[in-house]
Amino acid sequence: MAPLVAYQPAKDETKSTAHSSTGHNKESKPPKDEKRQFVVVGCVGDRSFQQCKMVVETLADRHPTSTSCHVLAYMPMEYYEFRQKLKKDYETLIDALYPTVLILQIPTASSLSALQSFPSLQPLQTFAKSTPNSTQKPTLMTALDLVTLAKDVYGFEDTRPGPLYIGLAMAAVVEEVQKRREGGSDFIYMDITSGTSNFGRLVFELYASTCPQTVSHFLRFITTTPQPTTNSQLSYKNTQFTRVLPGGWIQGGEIIGQDGKVVVEQRLADENYIHPHAHRGTLSLANAGPHSAFSQFIIALTAKPYFDKKYVCFGRLVDGEGTLRKMEGVSCVMERPVIAVEVAGCGVWKADE
Numbered sequence: 533m534a535p536l537v538a539y540q541p542a543k544d545e546t547k548s549t550a551h552s553s554t555g556h557n558k559e560s561k562p563p564k565d566e567k568r569q570f571v572v573v574g575c576v577g578d579r580s581f582q583q584c585k586m587v588v589e590t591l592a593d594r595h596p597t598s599t600s601c602h603v604l605a606y607m608p609m610e611y612y613e614f615r616q617k618l619k620k621d622y623e624t625l626i627d628a629l630y631p632t633v634l635i636l637q638i639p640t641a642s643s644l645s646a647l648q649s650f651p652s653l654q655p656l657q658t659f660a661k662s663t664p665n666s667t668q669k670p671t672l673m674t675a676l677d678l679v680t681l682a683k684d685v686y687g688f689e690d691t692r693p694g695p696l697y698i699g700l701a702m703a704a705v706v707e708e709v710q711k712r713r714e715g716g717s718d719f720i721y722m723d724i725t726s727g728t729s730n731f732g733r734l735v736f737e738l739y740a741s742t743c744p745q746t747v748s749h750f751l752r753f754i755t756t757t758p759q760p761t762t763n764s765q766l767s768y769k770n771t772q773f774t775r776v777l778p779g780g781w782i783q784g785g786e787i788i789g790q791d792g793k794v795v796v797e798q799r800l801a802d803e804n805y806i807h808p809h810a811h812r813g814t815l816s817l818a819n820a821g822p823h824s825a826f827s828q829f830i831i832a833l834t835a836k837p838y839f840d841k842k843y844v845c846f847g848r849l850v851d852g853e854g855t856l857r858k859m860e861g862v863s864c865v866m867e868r869p870v871i872a873v874e875v876a877g878c879g880v881w882k883a884d885e
Contacts (some may be wrong), residue, residue: 570678571598571670573614574633579697580675581633586697587682587690588635595686605704607737607850608632609813622672635673696739702884709883711841716741719881720754722768724855726862727871734831735881736815736847739807743846746803746817750846751783753827754878755779766795766827773873778860783818784875785828800825802844809836813849813856833860843859 570588575582588601606614615634619625673681682688709719718738723733740747758767766787775783787795801823809816814832815823816839830843833856840847849856863870 567636569597569602571602571604571636571638572633572678573604573611573636574606575608576609576708577608577701578632578815579694579701581605582633582697582700582704583690583692584633584675584678586700587688589680590690591682591686591688594688605708607708609811609851609853610802610850612853613811618672621669629674630672633675635675635678636670637669637673638670706883712737718747718751719850719883720751721877721879721881722875722876724859724873725857725876726869726873729858729871730876731858732852734852734855735850736813737850738815738847739845742806743803743844746800746844746846749800750817751880752831753787755880764874766797768827768875768878771875773859773869773875774828776860776862776864776869777866777867781836782831782856782859783828784831785818787827796826798826799823803846805841805844807845808872809839809843809845811835812847813853814839814845815847815849816843816845819843831856 570591572581572584572588574584582879584867585603585605590604592599592601603808604614611632613624615627615630618634627848630690679690682690713719718740720736720738722734722736738747738750753766753768756765756767758765758769768785768787771785771787773782773784774786775781789795800817802819802825809832812832812834814836816830816832818830819825819842825844831849832839859873862873
């Protein structure tokens with residue numbers, strides 16, 4: 533799982549930048565003797581994450597000899613996965629305290645070998661200074677912990693207005709999605725309902741550069757408007773999720789024709805098996821054997837390595853964990869939801885919507 537952003541302020545960075553020229557009105561006092569490295573990890577489109585990012589960047593800019601900072605910005609599902617892995621080394625980690633952002637204060641004496649002893653922290657190894665003989669685990673901090681430390685230790689109190697961070701968060705998402713699109717990804721959404729309940733939205737990143745035929749085939753059903761009297765305009769809109777296996781997968785995409793039968797046209801050949809089913813939310817096409825996929829798709833609810841040579845993985849969920857959780861929790865009989873779970877709407881996702 534690669535981070536979206538990896539930021540380290542340069543020593544010669546000008547102090548006139550927006551994040552270092554504002555804040556409190558007092559002169560920032562130097563920190564105590566202890567040297568500090570901060571790593572801010574969070575959802576790129578969250579205002580709290582953007583505030584923590586700017587706070588640590590400000591501290592590092594003002595105290596370059598004693599403080600350094602790094603930023604790992606993720607899409608929501610990627611942050612969720614990072615936080616889940618972190619629980620292996622931080623058993624008391626509570627999701628509610630770190631909903632969209634967490635901060636790790638890494639001891640400057642931590643060595644790469646020390647961080648390797650904590651599997652969940654391996655993405656942070658490149659940020660550690662290689663002073664040997666230390667196995668001290670980084671301190672886990674909340675956003676409030678960071679704000680308090682900045683005020684008590686550095687004498688820095690952030691007074692920048694909340695709307696600033698909302699704007700920064702929105703711009704950061706748009707920029708990141710554009711970057712991924714330029715790298716060969718597409719993005720789509722599905723709005724999910726069940727009875728009178730609106731479950732929310734699922735947003736998927738599709739691997740168009742490595743699975744172009746599969747993605748093009750899938751997009752056909754996403755972007756087409758269904759017609760009530762013909763099968764010529766096939767669409768996922770108004771289709772139901774037909775199987776829900778908690779801890780396993782959710783299956784949807786079954787299109788019913790006017791004759792009441794499942795529509796199956798020309799089958800799609802299995803394009804490749806480049807992408808593993810390594811995450812919660814991986815997206816692949818269902819099939820009845822080699823080269824037999826059509827419209828039905830699978831959303832994995834956990835890593836499924838035994839799917840890797842059976843189903844073509846061509847995307848993953850990047851936002852919508854809450855929605856997926858609601859879908860996973862519906863009452864079922866013989867794996868089929870008692871109250872229909874449907875795709876109320878779908879289309880190409882634009883980050884600025």
